[in-house]
Amino acid sequence: MRIIAIANQKGGVGKTTTTINLGAALAEQGKRVLLIDLDPQGNTSTGLGVAPGSRKATSYDLLLGEAIPEPQLLTVGGGNLWLIPANTDLASADIELHAHEKRSFLLHDALRGELLDRTRFDYVLIDCPPSLNLLTVNAMVAAHAVLVPLQAEFFALEGLSQLMMTIREVRLKANPGLRIEGVVLTMADMRNRLSQQVEADVRETLGDLVFRNVIPRNVRISEAPSYALTILDYDPASKGGQAYRALALEVLERHESGGQKEARA
Ligand code: ADP
Ligand code: MG
Numbered sequence: 001m002r003i004i005a006i007a008n009q010k011g012g013v014g015k016t017t018t019t020i021n022l023g024a025a026l027a028e029q030g031k032r033v034l035l036i037d038l039d040p041q042g043n044t045s046t047g048l049g050v051a052p053g054s055r056k057a058t059s060y061d062l063l064l065g066e067a068i069p070e071p072q073l074l075t076v077g078g079g080n081l082w083l084i085p086a087n088t089d090l091a092s093a094d095i096e097l098h099a100h101e102k103r104s105f106l107l108h109d110a111l112r113g114e115l116l117d118r119t120r121f122d123y124v125l126i127d128c129p130p131s132l133n134l135l136t137v138n139a140m141v142a143a144h145a146v147l148v149p150l151q152a153e154f155f156a157l158e159g160l161s162q163l164m165m166t167i168r169e170v171r172l173k174a175n176p177g178l179r180i181e182g183v184v185l186t187m188a189d190m191r192n193r194l195s196q197q198v199e200a201d202v203r204e205t206l207g208d209l210v211f212r213n214v215i216p217r218n219v220r221i222s223e224a225p226s227y228a229l230t231i232l233d234y235d236p237a238s239k240g241g242q243a244y245r246a247l248a249l250e251v252l253e254r255h256e257s258g259g260q261k262e263a264r265a
Contacts, residue, residue: 011130014186024230025248027080045085049228145181
């Protein structure tokens with residue numbers, strides 16, 4: 001099992017979209033995938049059609065509840081995609097966590113318990129909030145690796161050093177084995193010179209950390225969640241669908257070749 005935190009403290013860079021569609025593409029490859037919605041906004045849950053009223057066992061319970069919640073099997077993902085949704089309780093969790101003795105380790109402990117033994121997931125993807133708060137720290141402490149979506153725009157690299165500093169701190173204090181899974185460029189417009197320049201800069205700065213596959217800006221990707229579908233169900237042949245499939249294969253290749261890069265920023 002591999003636990004991947006999908007994190008970037010900037011909002012609107014494609015964390016949720018990547019959690020849903022990379023998860024769906026891994027599920028399509030026959031992997032058993034659990035998505036954990038760790039953003040109080042609950043966009044992953046909504047985007048997959050799990051309405052607030054039907055979110056019984058949530059990520060709040062996973063962190064602070066008495067019993068470990070049962071993941072919900074989704075109708076999308078061919079029987080391979082599960083979700084632990086978020087509800088608005090999670091908005092207060094950051095404060096409650098501060099008062100807790102094991103504040104950074106709650107998700108870690110929950111995910112090492114019987115929940116995951118029972119269901120035997122291959123991948124757990126955690127959709128983080130747009131902040132470097134205790135929720136994101138919990139995800140990083142629980143994870144084997146962090147995957148960073150980076151929007152292909154002028155300020156793409158800004159803020160990245162702060163994210164890397166947080167990762168370094170988590171390694172020092174709690175999770176020495178934490179890797180960087182990779183940086184994925186999102187919403188790229190390859191006909192646009194600025195987008196090309198940003199990609200070149202990011203590759204020059206971050207080298208092999210950057211996935212070869214880039215996610216293009218594609219309106220089909222942004223439409224899919226309003227139908228409660230992943231891009232693979234909504235429009236599998238779209239540029240966006242193909243890109244998330246290719247990214248999933250690259251993620252699998254990075255592990256299964258054992259070629260996990262010594263990605264230590
Ligand atoms: P985050 O979770 O980082 O805040 P989202 O995944 O919610 O970001 O994406 C922000 C917005 O951009 C959403 O409206 C989403 O539908 C849209 N979006 C994300 N990726 C793409 C893409 N590749 N092409 C077009 N729209 C996208
Ligand atoms: Mg989001």
